[in-house]
Amino acid sequence: MQSTQEPADIAVIGAGIVGSALAYYLSNNNKTKKIILVDRSLTPLNGSTGHAPGFVGQYNDSAILTRLARDTVQEYTTIPGGFDTIGGIELATSQTGAERLQRRYDSARAAGLPAELISPEEAARMAPALIKKEDVTSALYFASDGAASATCITRFYQDEARARGVECIEADITGIHKDGNGRVDGVNTGTAGFIPAKTVILATGIWAPELLPNIDTPIPIVPVAHPYMYGPYHDQKKVPSPWIRWPDHHVYARDHGPFYGLGSYNHAPVAQEPKDTAIGEWISEFDNTLKDALGFIPPETGLTPRETFNGIFSMTPDNLPLVGEVPGLEGVYLAAAVWVTHAAGTARFLCDVLEGKEVDGEIKRGLDPGRFAGRDGKTLRKVALGGYNEIYRVGGAEL
Ligand SMILES: Cc1cc2nc3c(=O)[nH]c(=O)nc-3n(C[C@H](O)[C@H](O)[C@H](O)COP(=O)(O)OP(=O)(O)OC[C@H]3O[C@@H](n4cnc5c(N)ncnc54)[C@H](O)[C@@H]3O)c2cc1C
Known part of the structure; x- marks a missing residue:
C-alpha cells in the first residue's frame, strides 16, 4: 500500500x-x-x-484492578470537573452478604484503601433518598470512591x-x-x-x-446489554449522596445531581452485537429488571423511569x-x-x-x-457472558 x-x-x-x-x-x-x-x-x-454513569469503586477482589483504579482516580482528580469524591456505600441485606462485606472491608483496608463498616442508620443518613434502612443488615463505606464524568x-x-x-x-x-x-x-x-x-x-x-x-x-471480548434508567428531575442537594450498591441483588444507584439513576445486572445475560453506537434496542424483559431494582429505593423518593436505555459494554472471561x-x-x-x-x-x-x-x-x-x-473461543465467550451476574463477586469490574 x-x-x-x-x-x-x-x-x-x-x-x-x-x-x-x-x-x-x-x-x-x-x-x-x-x-x-x-x-x-x-x-x-x-x-x-458517552453513556457510562461513571461509578468508580476502587476496591476489587483483583489486585490488578484495584491498582489500576487507584492510579486512575489519582489522575482523574487532577482534571477540572472530572471526578467527584462523593464516596460509595455497599449494602448487605442478609447474613451472608454481611459476611462478604466484612471480607471486603478487611481486604480493602489491607490494600490501604479507606474503608469503614457503618451502621444501617448511618448509611441511610448519608443517602436517605436511596436507602431503606430496614432492609440493611450491614454497610461498607468507601470514602475515597466517587463518580467520574467520563x-x-x-x-x-x-x-x-x-x-x-x-x-x-x-x-x-x-x-x-x-x-x-x-x-x-x-x-x-x-x-x-x-x-x-x-x-x-x-x-x-x-x-x-x-x-x-x-x-x-x-480475543474473547463479549459485548453485553445492560439496563440503566434516569429518574425525574428534582431540586439538587448541596452535597450529592455516595453511590450505592446492593451486591447481593446486583443493583446499584447513583445521585446524578438533578436526578437519580438506577441500574441492574439481575437478569439473564444478553450478548449483543453492537451497531454504530453503544446503545442497543430496549429489551422488554428489562422493564421487570428495573421494576425489581426500584424495590430497593424508598417509595417516598418517587423514583420512576423518566428515561431508560440499554447500554452496551464489554465482558471478558476473567x-x-x-x-x-x-x-x-x-x-x-x-x-x-x-x-x-x-x-x-x-x-x-x-x-x-x-x-x-x-x-x-x-x-x-x-x-x-x-x-x-x-x-476454545466458544467456551470463553460463554464464560465471559456467565460472569455478568457475578460482576460484584469474583474480581468483577465493580461498576
Ligand atoms: C450503561 C453503562 C454503564 C456503565 N457504567 C460504568 C460505570 O459506572 N463505571 C465504569 O467504570 N464503567 C462503566 N461502564 C463501562 C464503560 O463505559 C466502558 O468500559 C468504557 O467507557 C470503555 O471506554 P473505551 O474508550 O474503551 O470504549 P468506547 O467509549 O466504546 O470507545 C470506543 C470508540 O471506538 C470507536 N470505534 C470503534 N470501532 C471503530 C472503527 N472501526 N473505526 C473508527 N472508530 C471506531 C467508537 O466510535 C468509539 O468512540 C458502563 C457502560 C455502560 C454502557
Missing part, C-alpha cells in the same frame, strides 16, 4: 475515554513523535464512554492531546494493513483512504474484535481488560474491555510498555491479550 503521507509513529483507533487517555499520555512523553487519534465519530461520543475527562484528554500536536481524524477504520514482512504499516479507512502508521493501538471498546478477525488466538501487543500482529496493540474506573491507569500502563519502561510483570501477564491462547 503506497501513501505519500508521513506515517504516524502511533495511530490510536477509538477516541473514547481509553483512546483519548492514550493520546494524552503518549503525547506527553513523546513530543517529537507523530501521534494520531482516529474515531468514526469524535463528536458525539458514540461508544460506551465525557468531561475524555474531552479534557482530547483537547490537551490536540494542544500537544496530536492530530484527531474522523474516519471509519475498515482494516489493519500489514507490509510484506507481516508487520503493521497502517490502517484502511472507508472515507479517508489508507493511513500509514508504524504502530496501531486499538482502543475500540465493544467493537475491538471486529478489526481482529483473522488471528489464531481468541473480567480483566485485554491490554498489550496482539499475538501474531507485530506492531498492533489492544486496550479494550477497560472500564472508566481503570482507563487512565491502564493508558499510563500501556504508554510505559510502548516506551520500553519496566512495568509490573504481574499486571503485564494479567492483561496480556494473548493469555487465552489455545483455549
